[in-house]
Amino acid sequence: MKHPEACIQCGTCVTVCPVEMVGGHAIVTFLADPEASDYSVWLCSSCWRCQEACPTGVNIYELMMEERRCQAAPGGYQDAFEKVLACGLALEVVQEELDQNRAAWGLEPVELPSPDLARVLLRLER
Amino acid sequence: MRFAFYPGCLVLQRMPEYEASTRAVLRELGIELEIVQQATCCGSPIVESFTPDWVYLAAYNLALVERMGHDVVVTVCGGCTNTLTRAALALQDPEARAEANRRLEPLGLTVAGQVQVRHVVRLLAEREEELRARVVRPPLPPRRRPPLSPPLAGGQEGGRLRVAITNPCQAFRPGDVMGFDDPLEPQSLRRLVELTGAEVVDYGGEDECCGATLYLANRQLSLAAGRRKLEAVREADLLLHSCGNCQLLLRRFQRLIVADGIHPRDEPDLRKPALFLPQLVGLALGLPEEELGLREGTWR
Numbered sequence: 216m217k218h219p220e221a222c223i224q225c226g227t228c229v230t231v232c233p234v235e236m237v238g239g240h241a242i243v244t245f246l247a248d249p250e251a252s253d254y255s256v257w258l259c260s261s262c263w264r265c266q267e268a269c270p271t272g273v274n275i276y277e278l279m280m281e282e283r284r285c286q287a288a289p290g291g292y293q294d295a296f297e298k299v300l301a302c303g304l305a306l307e308v309v310q311e312e313l314d315q316n317r318a319a320w321g322l323e324p325v326e327l328p329s330p331d332l333a334r335v336l337l338r339l340e341r
Numbered sequence: 342m343r344f345a346f347y348p349g350c351l352v353l354q355r356m357p358e359y360e361a362s363t364r365a366v367l368r369e370l371g372i373e374l375e376i377v378q379q380a381t382c383c384g385s386p387i388v389e390s391f392t393p394d395w396v397y398l399a400a401y402n403l404a405l406v407e408r409m410g411h412d413v414v415v416t417v418c419g420g421c422t423n424t425l426t427r428a429a430l431a432l433q434d435p436e437a438r439a440e441a442n443r444r445l446e447p448l449g450l451t452v453a454g455q456v457q458v459r460h461v462v463r464l465l466a467e468r469e470e471e472l473r474a475r476v477v478r479p480p481l482p483p484r485r486r487p488p489l490s491p492p493l494a495g496g497q498e499g500g501r502l503r504v505a506i507t508n509p510c511q512a513f514r515p516g517d518v519m520g521f522d523d524p525l526e527p528q529s530l531r532r533l534v535e536l537t538g539a540e541v542v543d544y545g546g547e548d549e550c551c552g553a554t555l556y557l558a559n560r561q562l563s564l565a566a567g568r569r570k571l572e573a574v575r576e577a578d579l580l581l582h583s584c585g586n587c588q589l590l591l592r593r594f595q596r597l598i599v600a601d602g603i604h605p606r607d608e609p610d611l612r613k614p615a616l617f618l619p620q621l622v623g624l625a626l627g628l629p630e631e632e633l634g635l636r637e638g639t640w641r
Contacts, residue, residue: 291557
């Protein structure tokens with residue numbers, strides 16, 4: 216990953232990152248120190264705090280997403296992505312159970328998307 | 342007034358009480374919600390981590406809202422709010438919009454990207470005075486506080502319900518896209534809790550992410566983020582948030598946080614009830630607990 220030119224390595228992003236607060240090393244570790252190797256672009260809770268706090272306006276989120284697409288994903292992400300491809304939703308929902316559950320709560324019925332919809336929209340053939 | 346409603350995967354499947362309480366509170370304000378049929382995952386961060394085409398998944402959901410004839414879609418999770426808002430912005434680019442419409446055409450849909458995405462916190466914050474005027478009773482504190490809980494900062498026992506809030510990160514950031522409240526230290530959730538008559542406990546972590554999305558990459562770190570929060574809020578009677586992900590990590594995974602071997606037996610119990618914002622607001626408006634998905638004994 217190329218270190219962004221706009222980054223002045225001030226480390227503000229590290230101080231606001233909730234992952235760093237519990238001992239994980241996220242992309243912000245690399246921003247503060249381009250020599251660092253013990254970090255992962257997958258360790259992120261998508262809170263956007265680093266980008267918001269960045270004094271030079273580095274688009275950290277975009278940078279992270281671009282790098283993720285070049286790397287193997289951890290199981291949790293891979294599984295969730297496969298679910299979206301298989302049923303359109305990140306969690307598998309059974310129509311019958313959903314109907315019963317919603318009826319019990321007095322909520323209007325919901326029709327689930329057709330299973331292949333995400334593949335069609337993302338143009339990812341089976 | 343009628344708005345479209347997009348619950349997102351998590352709330353649709355696992356948290357009907359959040360949808361029910363949101364509807365109940367908005368109904369008091371004269372707003373009816375119509376759920377988006379055949380909606381898919383919003384696209385981020387799961388799909389966005391694999392392909393830049395995530396935006397077309399979000400565009401599909403916005404197209405459904407447009408077909409319903411609504412120009413506002415109400416969301417309840419920070420993530421969906423952020424994703425759909427960023428997608429609507431991306432669709433202002435004519436090329437991106439043309440590509441989205443090429444993909445939507447076989448489905449008989451078109452997208453203009455003009456739909457406004459409104460998280461329930463924002464929707465309620467924009468009606469703060471109307472809500473304040475409708476408060477009939479402050480939510481009561483628990484009948485019995487845990488014996489090990491520290492004494493009240495203000496002095497006397499009893500008093501007001503003490504609430505520890507977690508702001509839904511992605512409903513406020515990035516600030517230049519969301520255009521609502523202070524992106525790093527938002528105040529609207531706090532103000533909404535205060536107008537119910539409850540007391541907001543300052544614990545320093547109001548703007549710290551719950552860690553739920555981190556769970557997809559590293560469970561241990563994610564639970565550690567949750568534990569950090571639970572340890573900081575001991576003075577509070579309950580946790581309060583306005584996002585399915587926060588509820589997932591801070592409430593549903595509480596037993597994992599506590600039973601993970603990272604909770605020594607001799608410490609005071611860290612477990613706490615957790616409410617969604619509309620549940621607390623609904624109580625203050627005098628709505629019945631059942632309608633808000635609050636069962637006696639589970640939260641008080």
